[in-house]
Amino acid sequence: MPSGFHDVRFPDDISFGSSGGPEFSTSIVTSSAGFEQRNSEWSQARAKYNVAYGVRTDAQLSALIAFFRARMGKAFAFRFKDWADYQSAPIGSSITALDQVLGTGNGNTRTFTFLKAYTSGGYSLVRPMTHLVADTVRLSLQGTEVSSGFVLDTLAGTVTFDAAPATGVIVRAGFAFDVPVRFDTDYLATSLDSYGVGSALDVPVVEVRG
Numbered sequence: 001m002p003s004g005f006h007d008v009r010f011p012d013d014i015s016f017g018s019s020g021g022p023e024f025s026t027s028i029v030t031s032s033a034g035f036e037q038r039n040s041e042w043s044q045a046r047a048k049y050n051v052a053y054g055v056r057t058d059a060q061l062s063a064l065i066a067f068f069r070a071r072m073g074k075a076f077a078f079r080f081k082d083w084a085d086y087q088s089a090p091i092g093s094s095i096t097a098l099d100q101v102l103g104t105g106n107g108n109t110r111t112f113t114f115l116k117a118y119t120s121g122g123y124s125l126v127r128p129m130t131h132l133v134a135d136t137v138r139l140s141l142q143g144t145e146v147s148s149g150f151v152l153d154t155l156a157g158t159v160t161f162d163a164a165p166a167t168g169v170i171v172r173a174g175f176a177f178d179v180p181v182r183f184d185t186d187y188l189a190t191s192l193d194s195y196g197v198g199s200a201l202d203v204p205v206v207e208v209r210g
Helices: 058-070
Strands: 005-009 019-023 026-030 036-040 046-050 077-080 100-104 111-113 115-120 123-128 138-141 144-146 150-153 158-161 170-174 179-183 190-194 197-200 204-207
Touching: 046 179, 058 190, 100 111, 100 115
Parallel strands: 005 077
Antiparallel strands: 019 046, 026 036, 046 204, 077 179, 100 170, 111 158, 115 123, 138 144, 138 170, 150 158, 179 204, 190 197
């Protein structure tokens, strides 16, 4: 994560009404016969959102202005909750210690990266996870939940066990997470439409990668 990061979350009551989601970058070359060659330029999606749609009251507008000024526009990144994709379990389900496979022990490796697999039609994309929500993390070794004997780095998205899991032991985890983003503008256009009702005209934010 770049040094310009504030470990604070954008207000949930505003992010809840935001629009946006993952974006890939794909170049397409079309031959004279109409055949296509597609090249995926990113191995992982980069999310984009517009938080303006979540501002409905003057209190929310004030909170947005304060948050924007404290981040100095684009200068500092921050945490953002994507309400459509914020946990290891499907939305509407409870987080469990068995949700996602982090890896398999070999008797030597102590540190594992948090991962989330997106599977459809027999194909999967595995996403490394960072910016975990600390009090939601649950871990298991070979199906048995453990609550001690490890150290979490929630920003980096890693767990380091005191003792390396034995060969063949499957390490799994459940967790909630935030997306690291920054404002994609240095100008905040706002409007007080009527008494008690404020709005923001266009407030884009974009995911940042460390």
